[in-house]
Amino acid sequence: MTAGAPAKDDKTPRTARGERTRRALLSAAAEEFGEKGFHDGSISGITRRAGCALGSFYTYFDSKDDIFRALVNDMSGQVRDYVSPRIAQARDGIDAERIGLLSFLEFARAHKEIYRIIDEAEFVDQAAYRAHYENTASRMAARLAKAAARGDVRADVEDVHAWAIMGMNVFLGLRYGVWDDSRPAEEIAAIANALVERGIGRAD
Amino acid sequence: MTAGAPAKDDKTPRTARGERTRRALLSAAAEEFGEKGFHDGSISGITRRAGCALGSFYTYFDSKDDIFRALVNDMSGQVRDYVSPRIAQARDGIDAERIGLLSFLEFARAHKEIYRIIDEAEFVDQAAYRAHYENTASRMAARLAKAAARGDVRADVEDVHAWAIMGMNVFLGLRYGVWDDSRPAEEIAAIANALVERGIGRAD
DNA sequence: TTTGAAGTTGAAAGCCGGTTCAACTTTCAT
């Protein structure tokens, strides 16, 4: 077997035209669900935006849930693919986390629908929701472990730190990326990074 | 005028019996929405749990949205009322945040439905969702400002720190409160609090 | 004891959107 899915009746497009329609549906779904949320968004809304007939939807997706699942994976991958290469440029372990937040803020500002899509996965497809955050956290934990080995950060870093910093990033992205993007992303990232590096305890 | 609402047709119970039914509906709704989420949860599910007839629901609430809004306010208040008095016992500004997270973890472990309810407000009632987090963040920012004045924390603390720490708390509550509560809450709170106080930068 | 306001009941109206389907069009390998 080549692909991961068993595929009783395969909905993969076989044609360039089919591929185009599938992509159109997927990005129409990002708009529709981003604006209205999963439940208020409708399949007819998606096909209208995509410029195709209602029935065509079912050529490529089994159900409303199915396209949503595909969309969550897609967005999750997009964030990762935007952030990862930037982090690779960092000078050290602490700087890596600064760049991680900075680029996440940039991404959130450019794709404000991301929260409405990822967050709603908690209700539509819990597995995808948990997978998204568990993957993100374990990538971060791995970076921190390497940084610890290099001596960039304390030796006792563990998963709890990764979840803490990820939570920080998510909420800063919501507040200073999606809800209000008037402050420079660099400034937010710098403040948060100082917190991660030295904390806010009295410097004595 | 006494109350805040104009109340064209007032649904406030006038009777002890009415009050009891309303409370029963509200806590049934917490169960129903906590288990199934807003959209999969049904009003008949709520009235079944509450042990009353479908029609009685509309004696106290205008709509499904209406009871959800009431529920979000209720839960938001419950967290605040659980956490606030505990924080007041803290020895200093840093300890206050440790206790804040600790008691939030305890609360989340005892009320695992809280995430499904607050988070879904993002889609059902954005205003309530933002209000919840903005209130929480500004209470924290006020505490931090006081702590700064007292010299417990750096003088330059601001809203960004509050949002960062709140995000930390929310994600630690999800991961180590709701999803897996096998580690002692004190341990999680201590690790996160050390991050807040001194950061994870190399101690040099 | 009477009375009417408050509360209860559950059947059914009404709505809405996901999904199906059979006829039709386009594509492309041969």
Next chain:
DNA sequence: ATGAAAGTTGAACCGGCTTTCAACTTCAAA
């Protein structure tokens, strides 16, 4: 060129859920 596979179409089906409503019951004040 041609036929079979791939893709398109949108009306209609379908089931579920919110909301309404008019008859009925409870309760407490007069």
